Amino acid sequence: MPxxxxxxxxxxxxxxxxxxxxxxxxxxxxxxxLARHGVQGDSARLADFHVPPGVSADEGDGDQWxxxxxxxxxxxxxxxxTPVWVGHPSSLAQRVLERMDAFLGEIGDDGVYPTFGRVxxxxxxxxxxxxxxxxxxxxxxxxxxxFSVAAGSPAYWVGEAMGDVDYIDLDxxxxxxxxxxxxxASNAAHLARLxxxxxxxxxxx
Amino acid sequence: MPxxxxxxxxxxxxxxxxxxxxxxxxxxxxxxxLARHGVQGDSARLADFHVPPGVSADEGDGDQWxxxxxxxxxxxxxxxxTPVWVGHPSSLAQRVLERMDAFLGEIGDDGVYPTFGRVxxxxxxxxxxxxxxxxxxxxxxxxxxxFSVAAGSPAYWVGEAMGDVDYIDLDxxxxxxxxxxxxxASNAAHLARLxxxxxxxxxxx
Amino acid sequence: MPxxxxxxxxxxxxxxxxxxxxxxxxxxxxxxxLARHGVQGDSARLADFHVPPGVSADEGDGDQWxxxxxxxxxxxxxxxxTPVWVGHPSSLAQRVLERMDAFLGEIGDDGVYPTFGRVxxxxxxxxxxxxxxxxxxxxxxxxxxxFSVAAGSPAYWVGEAMGDVDYIDLDxxxxxxxxxxxxxASNAAHLARLxxxxxxxxxxx
Amino acid sequence: MPxxxxxxxxxxxxxxxxxxxxxxxxxxxxxxxLARHGVQGDSARLADFHVPPGVSADEGDGDQWxxxxxxxxxxxxxxxxTPVWVGHPSSLAQRVLERMDAFLGEIGDDGVYPTFGRVxxxxxxxxxxxxxxxxxxxxxxxxxxxFSVAAGSPAYWVGEAMGDVDYIDLDxxxxxxxxxxxxxASNAAHLARLxxxxxxxxxxx
Numbered sequence: 001m002p003x004x005x006x007x008x009x010x011x012x013x014x015x016x017x018x019x020x021x022x023x024x025x026x027x028x029x030x031x032x033x034l035a036r037h038g039v040q041g042d043s044a045r046l047a048d049f050h051v052p053p054g055v056s057a058d059e060g061d062g063d064q065w066x067x068x069x070x071x072x073x074x075x076x077x078x079x080x081x082t083p084v085w086v087g088h089p090s091s092l093a094q095r096v097l098e099r100m101d102a103f104l105g106e107i108g109d110d111g112v113y114p115t116f117g118r119v120x121x122x123x124x125x126x127x128x129x130x131x132x133x134x135x136x137x138x139x140x141x142x143x144x145x146x147f148s149v150a151a152g153s154p155a156y157w158v159g160e161a162m163g164d165v166d167y168i169d170l171d172x173x174x175x176x177x178x179x180x181x182x183x184x185a186s187n188a189a190h191l192a193r194l195x196x197x198x199x200x201x202x203x204x205x
Numbered sequence: 206m207p208x209x210x211x212x213x214x215x216x217x218x219x220x221x222x223x224x225x226x227x228x229x230x231x232x233x234x235x236x237x238x239l240a241r242h243g244v245q246g247d248s249a250r251l252a253d254f255h256v257p258p259g260v261s262a263d264e265g266d267g268d269q270w271x272x273x274x275x276x277x278x279x280x281x282x283x284x285x286x287t288p289v290w291v292g293h294p295s296s297l298a299q300r301v302l303e304r305m306d307a308f309l310g311e312i313g314d315d316g317v318y319p320t321f322g323r324v325x326x327x328x329x330x331x332x333x334x335x336x337x338x339x340x341x342x343x344x345x346x347x348x349x350x351x352f353s354v355a356a357g358s359p360a361y362w363v364g365e366a367m368g369d370v371d372y373i374d375l376d377x378x379x380x381x382x383x384x385x386x387x388x389x390a391s392n393a394a395h396l397a398r399l400x401x402x403x404x405x406x407x408x409x410x
Numbered sequence: 411m412p413x414x415x416x417x418x419x420x421x422x423x424x425x426x427x428x429x430x431x432x433x434x435x436x437x438x439x440x441x442x443x444l445a446r447h448g449v450q451g452d453s454a455r456l457a458d459f460h461v462p463p464g465v466s467a468d469e470g471d472g473d474q475w476x477x478x479x480x481x482x483x484x485x486x487x488x489x490x491x492t493p494v495w496v497g498h499p500s501s502l503a504q505r506v507l508e509r510m511d512a513f514l515g516e517i518g519d520d521g522v523y524p525t526f527g528r529v530x531x532x533x534x535x536x537x538x539x540x541x542x543x544x545x546x547x548x549x550x551x552x553x554x555x556x557f558s559v560a561a562g563s564p565a566y567w568v569g570e571a572m573g574d575v576d577y578i579d580l581d582x583x584x585x586x587x588x589x590x591x592x593x594x595a596s597n598a599a600h601l602a603r604l605x606x607x608x609x610x611x612x613x614x615x
Numbered sequence: 616m617p618x619x620x621x622x623x624x625x626x627x628x629x630x631x632x633x634x635x636x637x638x639x640x641x642x643x644x645x646x647x648x649l650a651r652h653g654v655q656g657d658s659a660r661l662a663d664f665h666v667p668p669g670v671s672a673d674e675g676d677g678d679q680w681x682x683x684x685x686x687x688x689x690x691x692x693x694x695x696x697t698p699v700w701v702g703h704p705s706s707l708a709q710r711v712l713e714r715m716d717a718f719l720g721e722i723g724d725d726g727v728y729p730t731f732g733r734v735x736x737x738x739x740x741x742x743x744x745x746x747x748x749x750x751x752x753x754x755x756x757x758x759x760x761x762f763s764v765a766a767g768s769p770a771y772w773v774g775e776a777m778g779d780v781d782y783i784d785l786d787x788x789x790x791x792x793x794x795x796x797x798x799x800a801s802n803a804a805h806l807a808r809l810x811x812x813x814x815x816x817x818x819x820x
Contacts, residue, residue, distance in 0.1 A: 014463040014508065047463055053424040053502060055495065085465065086507040086551040087337025092463060094501040098424065101496060111798050116766050129363055132292025133338030136755035139764070140747055141496045143754065148806065149764040151731050151815060157366045158334055162381035176367035179819060183726050186818035191763065194809045200766060203801035204794060219668040219713065252668055258629040258706060290670065291716060291756040296709040297668060302701040303629065316593050321561050337550055344553065345546035346701040353601065354549070354559040356526050356610060384614060388521050391613035396558065399604045405561060408596035409589060497747025539773055542702025543748030568744055571772045572791035586777035 005192050007034050007041030008071045009079035009123075012093035016047045022125045022157075022167035026181075027081040029173065030123055030155055033185030039077060039192075044068060046092040053095070057102040065099050072100075076192040077119045078147060080138055084126025084158060089134045097141040104145065111204030113146030119192040120147035121184060124156040128163045131156035148195060150187035153180050210397055212239050212246030213276045214284035214328075217298035221252045227330045227362075227372035231386075232286040234378070235328055235360055238390035244282060244397075249273060251297040258300065262307040270304050277305075281397040282324045283352060285343055289331025289363060294339045302346040309350065316409030318351030324397040325352035326389060329361040333368045336361035353400060355392035358385050415602055417444050417451030418481045419489035419533075422503035426457045432535045432567075432577035436591075437491040439583065440533055440565055443595030449487060449602075454478060456502040463505065467512040475509050482510075486602040487529045488557060490548055494536025494568060499544045507551040514555065521614030523556030529602040530557035531594060534566040538573045541566035558605060560597035563590050620807050622649050622656030623686045624694035624738075627708035631662045637740045637772075637782035641796075642696040644788065645738055645770055648800035654692060654807075659683060661707040668710065672717040680714050687715075691807040692734045693762060695753055699741025699773060704749045712756040719760065726819030728761030734807040735762035736799060739771040743778045746771035763810060765802035768795050 009031060013021040024045070031041040049064040058066050072078050082093035106114045120142040124131040135154045143149060157177055159165040173181075214236060218226040229250070236246040254269040263271050277283050287298035294302075311319045325347040329336040340359040348354060362382055364370040378386075419441060423431040434455070441451040459474040468476050482488050492503035516524045530552040534541040545564045553559060567587055569575040583591075624646060628636040639660070646656040664679040673681045687693050697708035704712075721729045735757040739746040750769040758764060772792055774780040788796075 014465065053457055053500075055424065085504070086511060086554065087341070088504055088507070088547060088551070089498075090463075091501045091504040091508055094495070094498055094504050097496040097498070098501055111794065111801075113766065129334055129336050129361075130338070131334050131366065132755055132759075133335070133341075136292070136338075136751035137498055139754045139758065140751035141498070143764055143766065144496065144747075144768050146766045148766045149754070149758055151728065151758065151761045151763045152818075153759050156334075160365050160368075160379070161336065161362045162379065162385070163365075174365070174367065179726065180367070183818040186726075187815050190813075190815050191810075194813055195806075198805075198809055200802050200805050203767075203798040219670065258662055260629065260700065290709070291712040291759065293709055293712070293752055293756070294703075295668075296706045296713055299700070299703055299706040299709050302703070303706055306701060316589065316596075318561065337554075341546035341550035342703055344549045344559070345542055346703070348549065348559055348561065349542075349563050349701065351561045353561045354553055356523065356553065356556045356558045357613075358554050384521065388613035391521075392610050395608075395610050396605075399608055400601075403600075403604055405597050405600050408562075408593040497751070539744055539746050539771075540748070541744050541776065543745070543751075546702070546748075566744075567776045570775050570778075570789070571746065572789065572795070573775075584775070584777065590777070 002038045003193055003196060005039040005076040005189060006074060007031060007039045007077040007079060008075035009041060009043035009081055010096055011043055011045045012082040012090045012096060013045060014047060014090055020168055023081050023083050025168050026123045026125050026155055027079060029181050030079055030185060033181050034189060037185060037189035039189050051095055055098050055101040073114060076196055077121060077188050079121045079123060081123040082134060084124060084130035084134060087130040087133060089137055100145045110202035112202050115146035116200045117195040118147050119188050120149055121188050122154040125167045126158045127165060128159050128161055131158050148191060150191040152183045152187050155181045155184050207243045208398055208401060210244040210281040210394060211279060212236060212244045212282040212284060213280035214246060214248035214286055215301055216248055216250045217287040217295045217301060218250060219252060219295055225373055228286050228288050230373050231328045231330050231360055232284060234386050235284055235390060238386050239394055242390060242394035244394050251301065256300055260303050260306040278319060281401055282326060282393050284326045284328060286328035287339060289329060289335035289339060292335040292338060294342055305350045315407035317407050320351030321405045322400040323352050324393050325354055326393050327359040330372045331363045332370060333364050333366055336363050353396060355396040357388045357392050360386045360389050412448045413603055413606060415449040415486040415599060416484060417441060417449045417487040417489060418485035419451060419453035419491055420506055421453055421455045422492040422500045423455060424457060424500055430578055433491050433493050435578050436533045436535050436565055436567060437489060439591050440489055440595060443591050444599055447595060447599035449599050456506060461505055465508050465511040483524060486606055487531060487598050489531045489533060491533040492544060494534060494540035494544060497540040497543060499547055510555045520612030522612050525556030526610045527605040528557050529598050530559055531598050532564040535577045536568045537575060538569050538571055541568050558601060560601040562593045562597050565591050565594050617653045618808055618811060620654040620691040620804060621689060622646060622654045622692040622694060623690035624656060624658035624696055625711055626658055626660045627697040627705045627711060628660060629662060629705055635783055638696050638698050640783050641738045641740050641770055641772065642694060644796050645694055645800060648796050649804060652800060652804035654804050666710055670713050670716040688729060691811055692736060692803050694736045694738060696738040697749060699739060699745035699749060702745040702748060704752055715760045725817035727817050730761030731815045732810040733762050734803050735764055736803050737769040740782045741773045742780060743774050743776055746773050763806060765806040767798045767802050770796045770799050
């Protein structure tokens with residue numbers, strides 16, 4: 001029986017509360033796919049928390065990033081899920097990256113990051129165009145901050161150019177995306193399990 | 206009667222010669238739309254020319270960039286048309302930007318670029334996802350090199366995520382794209398006409 | 411005597427209030443350069459306003475975007491100034507783009523955008539690396555929303571790779587940047603004046 | 616004693632033959648750092664090979680991509696090294712990605728890619744600005760094609776904004792970059808060794 005793992009997903013939709021979210025739908029599909037590999041996960045919507053602008057671990061004054069940050073660090077797999085806005089990651093996804101910048105200040109003298117050994121996954125949903133660029137932006141940020149990335153495409157869905165179909169309204173998940181979700185989950189679970197059992201050695205030690 | 210203008214389009218498809226090109230289809234549609242505004246245009250496929258790597262105006266040894274460069278500079282409107290590959294502008298579109306880098310060495314002491322007054326348009330076609338990022342990459346490069354950009358969306362078409370429909374196989378142009386083509390052409394012609402009659406003054410003069 | 415113009419700059423630093431801002435320094439330099447071309451301008455810090463996530467013109471509940479939006483539309487030149495975070499525009503700069511998305515819902519049946527005729531400028535400041543990508547992201551968004559972009563490089567400053575020098579601490583503005591500021595201001599003022607006197611005609615009219 | 620590994624680096628400089636290359640300098644530093652972890656490596660300059668535009672494994676007619684492709688697949692670690700041009704990966708780096716697109720056609724029915732288990736590293740060198748965006752573009756492409764990415768920043772060097780210092784002319788490697796090279800090599804070797812001993816299981820099997 002494989003080591004149980006934990007996943008945590010942050011949904012960076014601009015919508016608060018229980019408002020239906022296409023991004024949440026894809027995030028939930030990824031969490032379900034991970035569950036089949038022994039990964040227990042949950043998620044939160046950034047818009048439901050008070051996370052002010054800044055690049056520190058705690059901006060004070062009711063800042064709720066610290067509790068989200070803890071959940072990121074307690075998980076073996078971190079899923080950053082964002083809608084496409086103007087072809088870019090949402091302002092809330094960028095907010096997450098800015099707040100994670102503080103990890104760079106916590107690198108040990110031996111070169112070990114607080115995030116080492118954790119695997120990052122990305123999920124992108126939009127009416128149209130932008131997913132490749134967004135996964136590029138997010139992978140670059142997340143690897144910089146010490147996460148590892150498994151092989152294969154991220155899970156994403158966007159409609160035809162200038163379209164307005166919402167992912168949440170699709171009757172069924174298109175086959176290529178369903179396969180992508182399965183592959184992304186399988187590979188992330190495999191990589192996270194390997195890294196948990198065999199942590200990166202101190203690179204400057 | 207408005208001043209006649211000239212347009213020149215470079216198709217950066219990876220396919221040579223007469224091979225059908227979705228990118229050419231969109232480029233031709235833009236040229237036709239420009240014609241209705243008194244802009245006479247033609248185009249070339251970069252893949253049909255010997256344009257070696259480099260960042261000079263003429264890399265010698267049979268380099269055919271000089272003749273394309275001349276056509277760029279003789280036109281009032283330059284259209285850079287590229288397919289989406291791996292979510293990025295094609296290697297040939299990037300080759301065009303690299304060769305245009307030489308314009309920066311020809312800026313006068315008064316700050317006037319050889320390209321000032323010319324308007325750049327972008328066209329992007331792919332099976333799926335990438336158009337916004339590609340227009341971002343190209344606008345940044347082309348404005349850096351002294352082109353101006355008119356208001357409104359670039360013309361682009363991409364299919365649904367992970368799709369494989371070719372633009373050339375669509376029976377009809379989707380209405381939002383048809384409108385975008387008309388708007389892009391109208392605004393580019395207007396801007397090019399204004400700048401031709403009223404050149405940028407020497408900014409450092 | 412040239413037509414007087416107005417400029418409005420939004421500083422998207424993550425720092426609130428009177429905290430020193432390298433981004434503000436560059437924004438102020440651009441406004442001063444514009445003033446020499448008969449452009450009267452001022453600026454605001456997004457972080458000092460309550461601008462919640464969303465893509466509408468007014469998210470209600472004390473949303474202060476409407477007053478900033480009005481200042482954008484009253485100006486002939488809009489300057490979007492952002493620090494580099496994680497190689498990307500700040501979350502606040504992306505917030506501005508998201509809120510501007512509402513302009514697309516206000517395009518007339520004749521194809522005229524509420525922003526037509528306005529010129530966008532970009533300013534980017536960071537300790538290191540990211541300015542080209544950020545100007546790409548912003549130009550793509552701002553032209554999509556109906557702004558025009560004048561010829562030449564945006565004004566930007568970043569230090570050497572992995573550096574930590576702040577622009578605000580430089581004793582003097584490096585000559586290439588000083589020239590870029592002058593060119594950017596001269597060209598933006600010229601373009602804005604042309605477009606004010608000769609508006610884009612209705613492209614679908 | 617750790618399993619011996621192999622690395623292969625592709626230098627995507629625009630310069631041919633023995634012309635000094637700042638990108639080669641950084642690539643060589645990474646290969647030397649990998650050697651200290653039991654990774655034997657070598658490299659090639661794409662500009663010295665005839666690699667025509669296309670997205671197939673072999674474009675025929677003297678195409679030399681097949682031999683480079685073989686070296687990529689024989690290695691456990693693939694290093695893609697590129698200069699910054701116009702803020703983007705070089706046209707030759709994009710050519711590499713386009714030619715790797717063929718890997719997607721070789722995915723097995725069980726979802727296993729020909730590249731699975733291989734680790735990708737990125738190296739970026741320029742006079743100025745662009746490294747983050749370039750590593751973003753390359754990571755997105757390389758993970759799409761089945762490579763995995765280890766934790767930490769890629770190795771890169773760029774000078775101050777609008778600068779013209781060449782990396783090859785630096786007397787010594789800046790300390791932050793030297794540390795980055797050590798960390799990148801240590802983590803890539805660790806990850807490649809883990810994945811070689813424990814391959815990704817068939818994700819759709």
